[in-house]
Amino acid sequence: MHPFLADDFHVRWSTLVPSAVEPDIRHALEIARNRIGEIVAQDPARARYETTFGALEEATELLDRGWGRLNHLDSVCDSPEQRAALNAMLAEVSDFYSSIPLNPGLWSILRAYGSSAEVNTLDPVRRRFVEETMLDFLQSGADLGETEKEEISAVQAELSKLTKEYAEHVLDSTNAWELIVEDESRLRGLPDSAKAAALANARARGVATEEKPAWRFTLQFPSMYPVMQHAEDESLRREVWEASIRVGHHGEHDNTALVWKILELRQRKAAILGQANFADLTLQRRMARDGATALDFVENLHDRIAGAFADECRALEEYKAAKTGGTVGRLEPWEVAYWSEKLRKERYDLDDEILRPYFPVDRVMAGMFELCSQLFGIRIEEREASYFEPGTRPEGDASIEVWHPEVKFYDLHDSQSGEHLGSFYADWHPRESKRGGAWMNCLETGLPPVDGAARKPHLGLITGNMSPPVDGKPALLTHSEVETIFHEFGHLLHGLLSEVPVRALAGTNVPWDFVELPSQIMENFCWDRASLDFFARHFETGEAIPEDLFQRMIDARNFMSASAFMRQLAFGKLDLELHLNLDRYRGRGLDEVDAEILAGYKAPLATATPSMARRFNHLFSSPTGYAAGYYSYKWAEVLDADAFSRFQADGVLSGKVGREFRAHILSRGNSRPVDELYRAFMGRDPELEPLLTRSGLGIDKVA
Numbered sequence: 179m180h181p182f183l184a185d186d187f188h189v190r191w192s193t194l195v196p197s198a199v200e201p202d203i204r205h206a207l208e209i210a211r212n213r214i215g216e217i218v219a220q221d222p223a224r225a226r227y228e229t230t231f232g233a234l235e236e237a238t239e240l241l242d243r244g245w246g247r248l249n250h251l252d253s254v255c256d257s258p259e260q261r262a263a264l265n266a267m268l269a270e271v272s273d274f275y276s277s278i279p280l281n282p283g284l285w286s287i288l289r290a291y292g293s294s295a296e297v298n299t300l301d302p303v304r305r306r307f308v309e310e311t312m313l314d315f316l317q318s319g320a321d322l323g324e325t326e327k328e329e330i331s332a333v334q335a336e337l338s339k340l341t342k343e344y345a346e347h348v349l350d351s352t353n354a355w356e357l358i359v360e361d362e363s364r365l366r367g368l369p370d371s372a373k374a375a376a377l378a379n380a381r382a383r384g385v386a387t388e389e390k391p392a393w394r395f396t397l398q399f400p401s402m403y404p405v406m407q408h409a410e411d412e413s414l415r416r417e418v419w420e421a422s423i424r425v426g427h428h429g430e431h432d433n434t435a436l437v438w439k440i441l442e443l444r445q446r447k448a449a450i451l452g453q454a455n456f457a458d459l460t461l462q463r464r465m466a467r468d469g470a471t472a473l474d475f476v477e478n479l480h481d482r483i484a485g486a487f488a489d490e491c492r493a494l495e496e497y498k499a500a501k502t503g504g505t506v507g508r509l510e511p512w513e514v515a516y517w518s519e520k521l522r523k524e525r526y527d528l529d530d531e532i533l534r535p536y537f538p539v540d541r542v543m544a545g546m547f548e549l550c551s552q553l554f555g556i557r558i559e560e561r562e563a564s565y566f567e568p569g570t571r572p573e574g575d576a577s578i579e580v581w582h583p584e585v586k587f588y589d590l591h592d593s594q595s596g597e598h599l600g601s602f603y604a605d606w607h608p609r610e611s612k613r614g615g616a617w618m619n620c621l622e623t624g625l626p627p628v629d630g631a632a633r634k635p636h637l638g639l640i641t642g643n644m645s646p647p648v649d650g651k652p653a654l655l656t657h658s659e660v661e662t663i664f665h666e667f668g669h670l671l672h673g674l675l676s677e678v679p680v681r682a683l684a685g686t687n688v689p690w691d692f693v694e695l696p697s698q699i700m701e702n703f704c705w706d707r708a709s710l711d712f713f714a715r716h717f718e719t720g721e722a723i724p725e726d727l728f729q730r731m732i733d734a735r736n737f738m739s740a741s742a743f744m745r746q747l748a749f750g751k752l753d754l755e756l757h758l759n760l761d762r763y764r765g766r767g768l769d770e771v772d773a774e775i776l777a778g779y780k781a782p783l784a785t786a787t788p789s790m791a792r793r794f795n796h797l798f799s800s801p802t803g804y805a806a807g808y809y810s811y812k813w814a815e816v817l818d819a820d821a822f823s824r825f826q827a828d829g830v831l832s833g834k835v836g837r838e839f840r841a842h843i844l845s846r847g848n849s850r851p852v853d854e855l856y857r858a859f860m861g862r863d864p865e866l867e868p869l870l871t872r873s874g875l876g877i878d879k880v881a
Contacts, residue, residue: 180205182244187601187622187637191581192566194247199263203248206241207274213237218283222290227300230291231308234284235682238275243622245271250619254641255581256349256611265342272338272801273331279318280327288312289320303849307680310463310848317462319451326450333447337440337801344426344436345613345799351431353610355421357395358385364411365393369531372404374648397422398608400645406515407530419512426792433792434768440798444805445760457757457806464689465813465853469758472691472809476750479743479812483875484778486740491781494738497521508784518738526734530656532727537660538652538717539606539644545713546667547588549703553836554671554844555593561601563587582609590674600624600636600674606663607653608643615795616642616662618669618697623681636674636685640666652717657731660713661701668700669693671844678847685847690807692852694814695821696844702822705735706830736874741781743873748779750809752790753797757806768792819869821860 181193182202217233252264278284291297292312297305319330358380359365365373376393379401380386383394395401395418405418426433444456453459457469466472498517499506509517523529547558563586564577571579578587585605591598608614622637642662647653655663672693673685686693703709711722723731755775756763763771772789773780780787791797796804804810821839828835842859856864 180244182206182247183240187635188578189247189621189637190571191251191579192568192571194251195568196257196259196263199248199260200267202244203241203267203271206244207270210238210241210274214278214281214284217287218281220287222287225287225291226296227291227304227308230288231304231311234288234311235307235680238278241271241274246619246621250621250639251581253617254605254609254612256613261346268338268342269335272335276318276331276334279315279320280322280331285315285320288315303678303680303683306849307683310683313463317451317459322450330447330450333443333450334801337443337447340436340440340443341798341800341803344433344440345795347431347433347436348426348793348795348799349613351425351428351793352397352614354431355397355424357417357421359393359395359414360390362391362393364414365409367408367410369404369408369529371531371534371645371648371654372401372408375646376401378648396610397425398610398614399643400608403515406512407519408516412512415512415516416510423788427788433798437768437791437798438764441756441760442764444757455758455760457754460757460802460806461691464807464810465691466809469754469806472806472813473751473754473758475813476747476754476809480747480751480779482870483740483743483747483873486875487744487781490738490741494518494521508782510784511787514781514783522734522737526730526737528727528730528734530658533657533723533731534645534654535716535718536714536723537655537657538715539655539663540652541715541717542655542660542663542713543604545715546664549709549712549831550667550671551593552831552833554675554840555833555837556599556675557591557593559589559591561587561589581605597633598635599633600638602637602670602674603639603641605639605641606644607646612641612643613795614643616640616666618666618673618686620673620685623673623676623684625681626677626679628679636676638670638673640670642666654717657704661704664700664704665697668697671700671840672696672847675840675844676847677845678849680849683848688848688852690804691810691813692817692856694811695817695856698811698814698818699822699839702818702825703830705732708831739873740875743875744779746812748776749790749794749796750812751779752776753804753806753808756791816866816869817856817864819872820864820866821856823868824860 180202181190181195181198183206184190184193213233214237217230217237220229248260248264251260289312292308297308300308319327322330359376365376373393376395377386377391379396380392380394385394386392395405397418402418402422406415409415425431441456448454448456448459451459453462455469457472461468461472466475494514494517495506495509497520498504498509498513501517501520519529551557561578563580564575565580565583565585566572566575580587580603582605584607585603587601587603589598589601605612618638618640620636620638622634624634624636625631627633640663642659644659644662645653645655669686676684678684707728710728714723715721752772752775756771763775768789768791769786772791773786796808798805824839825832825835839859842855846855853863
């Protein structure tokens with residue numbers, strides 16, 4: 179009756195059609211409102227955990243499921259009909275969610291129970307849930323007057339609308355551009371894999387034939403980036419670069435005004451809630467605690483690597499001048515990746531194409547599973563899955579279903595007990611109906627065995643936009659893409675290995691400056707000889723990476739590391755400044771503001787680059803997202819480099835350390851303060867030096 183709400187662990191994706199969106203979501207809204215009403219209507223004197231906070235967690239379960247599935251499909255299978263159906267319900271759903279902490283009757287019941295003596299008799303996890311929920315309500319405006327509550331609700335609804343519009347502009351402007359190259363001579367320098375992919379793409383679009391070849395390029399990363407790195411034709415690189423900077427910055431898809439509107443609404447929300455700015459509002463219960471601390475963290479790291487960054491920029495300018503016979507001067511934006519790759523190849527005799535044959539995606543996945551089985555005590559098995567066009571699943575078919583033919587489905591078990599802990603989907607290749615980037619989501623948060631009830635397994639997904647298969651060969655990845663797979667799988671393990679009995683505290687529901695620790699620590703295994711041998715095998719011969727190639731890879735690891743480091747700091751700096759100091763920047767041009775904020779964070783270039791803010795989905799494609807939190811990536815890098823030192827000390831493949839990481843970090847979610855979880859694993863607070871050392875920036879690099 180209601181496919182989006184169906185209690186099927188194996189989701190029947192083909193039944194989730196646009197015409198079902200409104201009736202399903204309205205039904206879920208009605209149930210959620212009724213459940214909230216039941217909590218409010220109870221006698222406060224007889225209230226218990228199960229009828230208050232426990233009931234609140236269950237109240238929106240159906241809506242969370244249906245709305246989550248719809249938003250997932252919006253990310254991976256966009257269509258005009260589905261987009262229209264989602265947008266038709268967006269305001270009502272956003273209004274409902276924002277109304278929950280602003281409901282005075284509900285808050286009265288929760289506050290009464292939350293301050294009662296009975297709370298002290300709860301087990302530690304449920305007691306923490308009570309405390310965290312009360313803080314959520316207060317931080318969302320539960321104690322505000324009616325006028326302020328109405329304004330907060332209106333702000334949230336508008337933010338939901340504008341951020342959705344922003345994300346659609348990014349996707350649509352990305353898909354609006356293509357480049358058809360008919361003169362093969364323009365492709366000199368391009369790797370064979372990139373040319374083959376572009377040719378296959380052109381054939382698939384009907385713009386190339388066997389008799390008349392052509393090559394189609396898009397703004398999807400696996401298509402455009404090889405051009406920026408390798409194409410000898412500077413005009414081709416410039417054409418692609420100029421197209422890339424028009425994403426979110428051109429005609430009907432221009433996000434400039436939306437950026438300022440979103441920033442103003444966030445600032446207004448913070449002011450209503452008694453905070454000086456959106457950063458302080460957002461970071462109250464994260465590890466940084468406030469915007470000033472997060473900004474100080476970014477600026478301190480900037481100062482420590484500024485000298486190395488300047489040296490790298492100058493060295494690249496000198497290298498180009500030496501190779502071209504020209505004078506030393508600033509590079510154009512479309513020259514940086516090209517000359518960097520040439521310098522890296524010359525210095526280390528290494529480029530991505532040499533390594534690609536060792537990273538077929540299926541072998542990478544299988545080897546990663548073997549590695550994680552040894553480390554964390556798990557077993558992963560692929561299940562046969564089927565794809566059906568929407569509305570075409572045969573009646574009575576019992577297949578595990580996926581939303582696209584390329585998607586795969588896996589079960590994850592505990593290797594000792596054999597228990598089914600969770601399952602997940604993997605979707606790795608780009609499509610024009612799929613948003614860019616890579617991410618992990620939880621579709622169903624399970625529960626460990628509690629009070630005699632059986633375990634409820636978790637259901638998650640990992641997805642990205644990696645190099646696709648071409649000409650009958652398997653998808654051969656770059657090493658960077660392999661790191662991305664390990665990164666997203668780390669997030670997934672954080673979700674699927676949760677043993678927290680309260681869903682709201684489970685898995686990745688942790689402060690966002692801690693959430694990247696499990697993902698980023700996994701990237702370290704992409705650089706160790708012993709762990710690489712699990713998954714880095716030649717797709718034709720099965721041979722491991724030769725030792726001399728491995729050494730060149732390790733030697734090149736920190737090539738331009740200060741520049742990569744500074745790029746992440748620049749994103750964090752822009753984010754924090756816009757959300758901390760909006761008064762300083764409003765009313766000015768976005769590019770002018772960007773240049774002012776990022777002076778000393780961007781490489782000096784001959785042509786100024788427009789602000790990334792117009793296509794920065796992390797910051798502006800949802801009401802909060804990573805807004806005022808992008809620094810989290812670097813914050814968590816400090817944690818992951820430090821925590822990985824335990825693996826290195828005991829042997830990188832240490833099952834003992836891996837199981838302790840599972841026990842103290844992966845399985846615990848937000849059931850205790852995360853700084854306590856970290857100390858339980860490491861025995862101390864984190865230290866900065868391992869990150870700088872790993873990046874090759876740890877010695878005498880203070881600017």
